[in-house]
Every structure is written in C-alpha cells, then in structure tokens.
Amino acid sequence: MANESLSLFPLHTVLLPGASLGLRVFEARYLDLVRDCGRSGRGFGVCMIIKGEEVGAPATAAAFGTEAVIEDFGQGDDGLLTLRVRGARRFHVERARVRDNGLQVADVRWCEAGAAEPVRPEHGLLSVLLESLIEKSGSEYAHADRALFDDAAWVGWRLAELLPLHDAQRQELLQLDDPHARLDRILALVS
Template sequence: MQTNQLPLFPLSAVMLPFGRMPLQIFEQRYLDLVRDSMRSDTGFGVVWIRRGEEVARQGSGKQQFGETGTIARIVDFDQLPNGLLGVTIEGRERFTLVDTRVAANGLVLGEVIVQPPLPPAPLEGDWESLVEVLESLGQHDHVRRIGLDINVNDAWQLGYTLAQLLPIDESLKYDLLNASNSEHMLDQLDLILSEISGEG
C-alpha cells in the first residue's frame, strides 16, 4: 500500500476528523511547519503522544505516538495577547502511522497511509440528545471562537465534533478515532455522556 511523507505535530490531545482545536505555536520547528502549511495550502499530521511530553527535554525519554492520526488544516490564525502565534486547526482524513524520522530542525516526519475520506453517514435512530449536547456546548465562548461549521445530520460529523469538545480522557477520544462505524461511535458517546451525567 502506498505511503506518503507527512510533517507531524505531536500533541498530548487527540485530534478528530471534523473537530477544531486552538494551538499556541512557539517552537521554531512548528512555526516553520505552520508557515509552510499556509504557503502551500497543505495539511500536516497530528498524532497523539501516548507517552512523553509535547516539548521534548533532554533525558525525558522518547515520545511514543498513537498509530492512528488525523490530517489537520489551518482554518484561522492570529497573534495572541502573549505575543505567540495562535492557530485554529480542523481535522480531516485519518491516517495510519507506519514509521517516523526526525529532520535536522527537530521536526518529526511520518510515513503514513492516508485513509479515504469518511462518507456522510445519515443518523439512524434517535440521537437528538447528542445534537442537543453539541448545541449547548456551541454556546460557550471557547467554542464560538473556534467557529464550528458542521452538518449535525451526518453521524460522523456529529460524533467526532462532540467528542472533540467533551472533557473526556484522551484515551477515550483515541478509541473513538478508531471507531469502525459511526453507529458504534455514537453508542460509545451516549455511554460516556451517561457516565458524565451520573446516569450510567
């Protein structure tokens, strides 16, 4: 199967398709990554750091990444009050991480197999409660700032966007990233929400 080389942005958070996430950029390797991505209008890979730290320190050990990642595109940027560059990224296709190497500037490059775009999946069954939770979250200032624009009638978009916003453990988000079908993902989200609300 054909692989592609993709610059990687390792994070301690899981990036999901259709989800949006704000980032502060301060390391030179990632400033270069953002600049190149915006100039060429291309994406980069976001991978979850299973073990290790976002900012590598001498003697802190090697980072371990999740095997599944998400291609991200920059959809907004500005200068933050602290003077750092702020960008908003949006998740696109998933990919499988086959191998990695580190470039001279410290940027991690990945050999990846890009998975096909997720086809729209109509909502089957009564998921109005999930739509209501997403609409409620959409009223928060933080969510307003990242400017969500999704089709809540597409099960993938509803599920992944909601999972991105919920304050749940990153390992759960990673499990959802690897969901085999949209119905399974929505079932899992429903269980997670029941546990959060104390109904589980």
C-alpha cells in the first residue's frame, strides 16, 4: 500500500477503531486542520502523546494511531469548537514533519483491517464480559447487532475501549494486527 499524507492531532488518550471521542478545539493549527478536513471530506490522525503536551510545542507521539472521522461539531458553553469523532482505520507513521503553524503531518501506512473472524472458544468468556459491560454502562452499543459479539476484532476493540485500562495498555492493543492476539492480551489483562 502506498503511503498517504495525514494531519495529526496528538492527544493524551488512545482513539480505537469504532470508538467515539469528544474534542475541544481552540489552537489555530487544529482549527486549520478541522477546516481542511471539512473541505476535503477526510479525517485526521489521532496518536497518543509519549512526550510533551497537547498544547504549545509539537509533542512526540506514538507511531501507531487511528484515523478520526468527524461525526458532529458544535460550540461549547465556553465558545470553543467541539467535535465528536469516530475512530476508523489504524495507521503506522512512517515519517512526520511539522508545518510552520506547528501542525504535524505524517506519511502513514494504513494497517490492514482483515476479514471478520469469529471469536475463538478460548475467548468466549470475553464476549460475555463485553455484553455485561455494555448492559451495565448503557453505552451506545446497547443495541448492537448480536452478530458483532462473535466478531473477534469488534469484541477486542469494544473491550479495549470499555475496560478500565491505562492508555499505555490501550496503545499496546492498538498496535496488534491479529484480533486473536489482541483478545489473548485482553484475557491476560483481566485475569
């Protein structure tokens, strides 16, 4: 797959495929990014910050991230732009550069999504755990199609999103390509 250019929005959090995230945007470089996304109809990349802060000087971000697609926008009580984004494709940063306005732009390689694979018997308990978490939290997944609970990738992403994990653990899960390896790791984390 050829590399593609993607603007980055480094954060002190991990955006997972399929997950929703609320953002407040106030820095000029990120307002420019949102404007560009609106014009082009494209998303931007969210990478977890390894070193540095979300505001000010460009931060050092993880090499793996998730494309953020803008689902909704508005204005907060404080007058700032608010966004609701959804995680889409995973990517690996091959090379990053900083524009004059401080915005980081990266050449990214998209990670293969892979075909849907059924949850293996040894991970069956994780599907039950996920159902329980969704039921208790009343999350947006309460009305999810029953078939999704047998999709190894979907179960893994939703558990990574809903379990009380540290961002470093979520980042580790994001970097795994194999959905069964991801479920193995989640099983180790919850036991």
